[in-house]
Amino acid sequence: MRESRRPRIILGVLLLIAFSFIAIDLRADANGPLGGVKKITGSVLGPMENTASSVTSPVRGFVDNLTSGGSKDEQIATLEAEIQRLRDSGASGDSQHRMSELNDLLRMSAVGQYRVVPAQVIGIGSSQGFARTVTLDVGQRDGISADMTVLASGGLAGRVVAVSSTSCVVVLLVDATASVGGRLEGAGEIGFVSGTGNESELEFQLLDPYGPLKAGDRIVTFGSKAGKPYVPGVPIGEVTEVSGTPGQLTRLAKVKPFVNVSTLDIVAVVVEPPRDNPRDSVLVPRPESSPSGSPSGSPSGSPSGNSSAPATIPVPAGSPAPSASTSASVTPSARSTPTPSTKPSTKPSTKPTGDGASPAASAR
Amino acid sequence: MTLGRLIVAVLAVVGAVLLQVTLLSRLGLPGATPDLVLVVVLAFGAVRGPTTGAGVGFAAGLLVDLIPPSLGYFGLTALLLAIAGYLMGVVAERTGGVVAISLITVALISVGLVFGRAAIGTLLGDPRVSWGEVPGLALTEAVYTVILAALVIPTLAAIDRFLEPRLSL
Numbered sequence: 305m306r307e308s309r310r311p312r313i314i315l316g317v318l319l320l321i322a323f324s325f326i327a328i329d330l331r332a333d334a335n336g337p338l339g340g341v342k343k344i345t346g347s348v349l350g351p352m353e354n355t356a357s358s359v360t361s362p363v364r365g366f367v368d369n370l371t372s373g374g375s376k377d378e379q380i381a382t383l384e385a386e387i388q389r390l391r392d393s394g395a396s397g398d399s400q401h402r403m404s405e406l407n408d409l410l411r412m413s414a415v416g417q418y419r420v421v422p423a424q425v426i427g428i429g430s431s432q433g434f435a436r437t438v439t440l441d442v443g444q445r446d447g448i449s450a451d452m453t454v455l456a457s458g459g460l461a462g463r464v465v466a467v468s469s470t471s472c473v474v475v476l477l478v479d480a481t482a483s484v485g486g487r488l489e490g491a492g493e494i495g496f497v498s499g500t501g502n503e504s505e506l507e508f509q510l511l512d513p514y515g516p517l518k519a520g521d522r523i524v525t526f527g528s529k530a531g532k533p534y535v536p537g538v539p540i541g542e543v544t545e546v547s548g549t550p551g552q553l554t555r556l557a558k559v560k561p562f563v564n565v566s567t568l569d570i571v572a573v574v575v576e577p578p579r580d581n582p583r584d585s586v587l588v589p590r591p592e593s594s595p596s597g598s599p600s601g602s603p604s605g606s607p608s609g610n611s612s613a614p615a616t617i618p619v620p621a622g623s624p625a626p627s628a629s630t631s632a633s634v635t636p637s638a639r640s641t642p643t644p645s646t647k648p649s650t651k652p653s654t655k656p657t658g659d660g661a662s663p664a665a666s667a668r
Numbered sequence: 669m670t671l672g673r674l675i676v677a678v679l680a681v682v683g684a685v686l687l688q689v690t691l692l693s694r695l696g697l698p699g700a701t702p703d704l705v706l707v708v709v710l711a712f713g714a715v716r717g718p719t720t721g722a723g724v725g726f727a728a729g730l731l732v733d734l735i736p737p738s739l740g741y742f743g744l745t746a747l748l749l750a751i752a753g754y755l756m757g758v759v760a761e762r763t764g765g766v767v768a769i770s771l772i773t774v775a776l777i778s779v780g781l782v783f784g785r786a787a788i789g790t791l792l793g794d795p796r797v798s799w800g801e802v803p804g805l806a807l808t809e810a811v812y813t814v815i816l817a818a819l820v821i822p823t824l825a826a827i828d829r830f831l832e833p834r835l836s837l
Contacts, residue, residue: 311718315754318726322750325730325743330792338742345734352682353690353735360691367695427689429737430701432782432805434789434796437737439689466736473737480796501798566696 343468347443350426350471354441357426402570405457409572412455416537416586419576420455421446425568426471434501436479436565438462442573443470451533453525453574459539459562459586460484460525461571472573476565477540478503484534485526489584491516494526497540497559503566506541506559517557519543522587531577537586672831677712677720680824681728684708685735699808705732706781707816709753710774711824714765718757725753741792748784752777770821771814778813782806 329338406422413420423446427439442448444467454461454474462476475482480501486508487494493515497508510517521543527536541561548555684704693701705728713721729746732738738745759773782805789797 311722311754311757314719315722315750318722318750319747322726322729322743322747325746326741326792329742342734342742346736349731349735352686356686357690360687363691364694425694427735427737428693429739430688430693430703432700432703432785432809433738433740434786434794434798434801435737435739437739439736465739468736471736473739475739480798501796501801 342466346466346468346473347470350439350441350443350468353427353439353471357424357441405570408457409455409570412459412538412586413572413574416535416582417578417580418453418455418535418572418574420572421448421575422570422572423454424570428568434480436476436482436499436501436503437465438474438476438568440464440472440474440571440573441470443468443472445469447575448472448573453531453533453535453538453577455538455572455574456563456565456568457570458564459541460534461563461565461568463533464573474571476568477561477563478506478565484540485528486523486540487526488515488517489522489524489587491521493517497523503564504560506561508543508557508559510555510557513552513555515555517543517546517555519545519557521557523559524584524587527577527581531574535574535577537578537582537584539587670832673716673828676824676827676831677724680708680712681705681724681731685728685731688732689735689737697808697812700782700805700812702812702816703778703781703809704816704820705729706749706752706778707774707813707820708824709749710756710777710813710817711821713753713756714760714770714821715824715828716757717761718754721753721755721757722750723753725749725751744785744788748781748788752781771818774817775810775814778810779806782809 325338409420409422412418421442423440423442425438426441429435429437440448440454448464448467450464450467452464454463460477462474462479462482464472465475466473476499477484477497478499478501480499482499484497485494486497488510493510493512495508495510495515497506500507508523523540523543525534525536525538525540528534539562541559543557544560545558546555547557684707688701688704692704695702709721709725709728712724726746726749729749730743732745732749733740733742755777756770756773760770763769782802786797786799786802790799
């Protein structure tokens with residue numbers, strides 16, 4: 305019976321230790337003893353995570369390709385389109401996609417006057433832990449500190465919560481604890497956008513019970529004091545469904561975020577907020593009523609989001625004059641994107657949902 | 669535990685934790701994220717008994733709680749994985765490692781882990797826990813864990829036999 309008692313005693317001791325860790329963590333804040341331990345282990349584990357991330361990236365790409373298409377026919381169609389695109393461009397699909405993401409990040413930081421540090425996602429938390437968090441490969445030595453805004457292609461991704469010397473942890477906007485002040489495009493009505501834990505849905509609560517609110521409205525960040533944790537003007541998402549009637553105590557709406565967190569790869573951390581509030585200027589201008597064919601004109605910050613921005617905003621580096629309002633999507637991108645004709649349609653949510661129902665480009 | 673066995677344990681745990689955050693959670697598979705760390709802990713419980721199972725579970729859990737981007741309560745995963753490794757060891761010892769029973773145990777433990785994590789989160793006042801998702805997470809988690817365990821447990825058993833033919837059963 306000696307052998308059967310020993311494991312139980314050991315388990316009991318381990319459980320006691322674990323319980324006391326939890327108890328300490330519950331009471332302590334980031335500056336407590338455990339905060340220090342986490343910071344040190346973060347700077348050790350961060351680089352390891354970084355290495356592991358680059359080692360495993362081919363596997364991720366392979367599985368992504370397998371799981372992205374639904375039926376076999378779709379997969380074949382996707383692959384054929386991919387082959388065609390590769391033939392056309394001579395660049396790999398992955399680098400194309402990343403280039404378009406980078407382009408959009410550059411556009412947002414230029415238009416919004418955000419000073420940013422580019423970063424790459426190297427780790428993601430498990431979904432059964434319920435928290436929606438990611439690790440980035442930048443840290444204290446890159447000038448990152450807690451409560452900085454994180455942008456991704458399309459708009460707001462989240463905010464930095466913990467920093468070690470070489471990595472940092474970002475709580476995504478879709479996390480159930482995340483909440484950001486939001487402002488409706490044009491109208492200027494303000495409210496709060498909060499995460500639901502669901503990757504494709506946010507919740508918007510309008511402060512003014514009589515304020516105008518309808519599907520298709522777009523929301524940008526209102527901005528926090530000194531830009532911490534959220535800088536102003538960052539696109540958040542588009543209202544898809546309004547619940548409640550005008551005059552009701554709280555008016556809620558479902559919001560589809562512009563950023564697709566399941567494919568998050570390259571992001572930018574805002575290290576310095578803009579001097580002036582960029583208001584609605586960072587939003588991609590709505591396509592005028594003509595469909596214009598390509599998926600590039602969608603409001604969801606699609607790959608070629610940099611295309612039509614110069615129409616209204618003084619982008620540095622000599623932006624070309626807008627030739628025709630919507631078909632301008634080709635002209636500027638010819639300067640920045642080597643292959644303007646082949647847009648990777650990898651970004652989902654490229655459907656302009658309610659553009660007919662709302663006054664286009666109301667802010668102009 | 670001899671030095672060789674200790675090295676195997678350290679490598680397996682660190683490798684599993686790194687693969688977990690950099691690869692498995694980024695694959696975007698439906699439902700829960702395949703929990704390779706849990707599988708490794710269960711394998712050590714099944715192959716080396718409840719004491720090792722509990723110890724490896726505790727250590728692996730602490731690492732999971734520490735590695736970014738973990739924001740959970742420090743010690744929570746250690747607590748759950750220590751219990752998981754212990755239970756697996758006890759069942760494997762009593763039944764002599766019958767494959768069917770081992771895999772059923774693996775499935776039950778992984779379901780219990782998802783529910784246990786959600787329950788403790790609720791008790792501690794974590795606003796993120798959404799019980800609507802829990803059954804789906806538990807089901808997918810069980811499927812992934814059983815599939816991975818069917819590969820990992822025999823592998824670990826083979827490694828142990830190779831390291832010390834004398835000690836193994």
